[in-house]
Amino acid sequence: MSVGDHLRSLFRLFLLFTVLVAVALVSAITTIRLTIHGRQENMPNLVGTALESAQRVTSSLGLELKVEDKLYSREYPANQIVKQIPPPGTRLKMGQHVHVLVSLGPPQVAVPNLLGTSLRAARITAIERGLAVGDVAVIAWPGDLDQVVAQDPLPATTEVRTPAINLLISGGELPPAFLCPRFIGQPIAAVRRILEKNRYLVGQVTPVVTDSAVKGIILTQSPPPGSKIGSDAVFSFQVTQ
Numbered sequence: 001m002s003v004g005d006h007l008r009s010l011f012r013l014f015l016l017f018t019v020l021v022a023v024a025l026v027s028a029i030t031t032i033r034l035t036i037h038g039r040q041e042n043m044p045n046l047v048g049t050a051l052e053s054a055q056r057v058t059s060s061l062g063l064e065l066k067v068e069d070k071l072y073s074r075e076y077p078a079n080q081i082v083k084q085i086p087p088p089g090t091r092l093k094m095g096q097h098v099h100v101l102v103s104l105g106p107p108q109v110a111v112p113n114l115l116g117t118s119l120r121a122a123r124i125t126a127i128e129r130g131l132a133v134g135d136v137a138v139i140a141w142p143g144d145l146d147q148v149v150a151q152d153p154l155p156a157t158t159e160v161r162t163p164a165i166n167l168l169i170s171g172g173e174l175p176p177a178f179l180c181p182r183f184i185g186q187p188i189a190a191v192r193r194i195l196e197k198n199r200y201l202v203g204q205v206t207p208v209v210t211d212s213a214v215k216g217i218i219l220t221q222s223p224p225p226g227s228k229i230g231s232d233a234v235f236s237f238q239v240t241q
Contacts, residue, residue, distance in 0.1 A: 043098070045088035046081045051102055054081050062094030070102045071162045078105030104163065111165060113155035114148045119169055122148050126165055134164030141170035175230050182225035188216045188239045201234045207241035215240055 041061045046054045051067070058065040076082050083101040086092065109129050114122040123133050141149050150168035153160050183191045192202050208219055220238040223229050 040091050040093055043084075043086050043088055043090040043092050046084045046098070046100060047088075048076060049081050051079050051081065051100075054100065058098050061092075063092060064095065064097045066097050066099050067102050068099045069162065070104050072105065072107040072160055073103040074106045076103040076105075078103055107158060107160050109158075109160075109163075111151075111153045111155055111157040111160060114151050114165065114167065115155065117148050118146050119148065119167065122165075122167060131163045131165055133167060134162070135166040136169060137167070138169045138171040140172065140174040142173050143170055145170060145172045175232075177228045177230055180223045180225055180227045180229045180233070183218050183221050183235075183237070184225065186218055188218055188237055191218060191237070195235055199231070203234045203236040205236070206238045208238050210240045212240045 041063065044057055044061070046057065049057070055065050071082065073082050080103045081100050082103045085099045092098075109131060111131070112125050112129050114125060117125065119133075119136065126133050139149075141147075143149075147170045148167050149170050152166045188205060195202055210219070217240045218237050219240060222236045223233060
């Protein structure tokens, strides 16, 4: 066989190999696409379905059902799906989550009056009524600490959406605040006496070299003049040396 024939033979083999690789690649891509599309399912309508039935349906489709919350409903009996996300007809891949709200049935309790009780007592009362304490926020409020000062829903409400009562709790009164005086330009000794007489602490006093012939005059202060301070404020100064 001549060199030319040998080269042509190698070229034909290379061309055949290239075609086979291309066919295999196209086949692999087609298989992957078919597999992906084959794993997609249409989201069924679960609203009005019992929770147990909905779990069986989603499980058979390779989907995971998650109960996000339970709420009262006059339209749907207890344990039925009230709302779902994604909505029916949505294309889903296997393994995706389906989020639902589940009915507790029509409300059968009146919201108790928790105002003026402690947070612990409010939790106990809510549990005794078949309810629960939801969000709890603390605010500055005159009077005793840890007392319920507001609630949502309001006492005696019967049209409630969820079994949770949100509470606003007293954190006590805010500490008194005052405007900080201006001490700049005054002698540090006199200012120190004033502050100590009013039970304020004097922290660091830093001497600064200046052209002033008078020593101990305040150049800067912290907290700054006009700022709000409490009884725990600590003052520091820079003074002439």
